[in-house]
Amino acid sequence: MDVKFSGRALIVEDNPVNQMVLKTQLTRMGIAVDVAENGQIALDKIDSNDAYDIIFMDVQMPVMGGVECTENIRKTNAQIPVIAVTANVTTKDKNDCKECGMNSFMAKPLKRDLLISELGKWL
Numbered sequence: 001m002d003v004k005f006s007g008r009a010l011i012v013e014d015n016p017v018n019q020m021v022l023k024t025q026l027t028r029m030g031i032a033v034d035v036a037e038n039g040q041i042a043l044d045k046i047d048s049n050d051a052y053d054i055i056f057m058d059v060q061m062p063v064m065g066g067v068e069c070t071e072n073i074r075k076t077n078a079q080i081p082v083i084a085v086t087a088n089v090t091t092k093d094k095n096d097c098k099e100c101g102m103n104s105f106m107a108k109p110l111k112r113d114l115l116i117s118e119l120g121k122w123l
Helices: 016-028 039-048 066-076 091-099 112-122
Strands: 008-012 032-036 054-057 082-086 104-107
Touching (some): 008 039, 032 039, 039 054, 054 066, 066 082, 091 104, 104 112
Parallel strands (some): 054 082, 082 104
16 A cells, blocks of 8 residues: 655654664655664754644654653644654553643654554644
8 A cells, every 4th residue: 555645754762773664764755864873963053943743752862862852842833743753552551751841742663654643633
């Protein structure tokens, strides 16, 4: 099934393999993609380019993690969807993501159907 979307996504992920997998999936669906290796780089990219339609945010990263990064994003941008992408799937993890302002939660490894569902919901 060939699913197409349009928009710009920012992937905030420190693992190169995870970056590549998500970037490949999004690009094949028509999404333009930028990558940031940690939350601080993500904030710099967002400050210099306000054209992202969706952010896929890893939770645990060096320098600045996803929770802190999302809290900073929410200080200036309440609208942009931030989707947690994490291997940590406990109820506490999900609650932490929701409390910091993330809009949704996806467990690693990512399932294509869930990714399509999230894109359909937010784009």
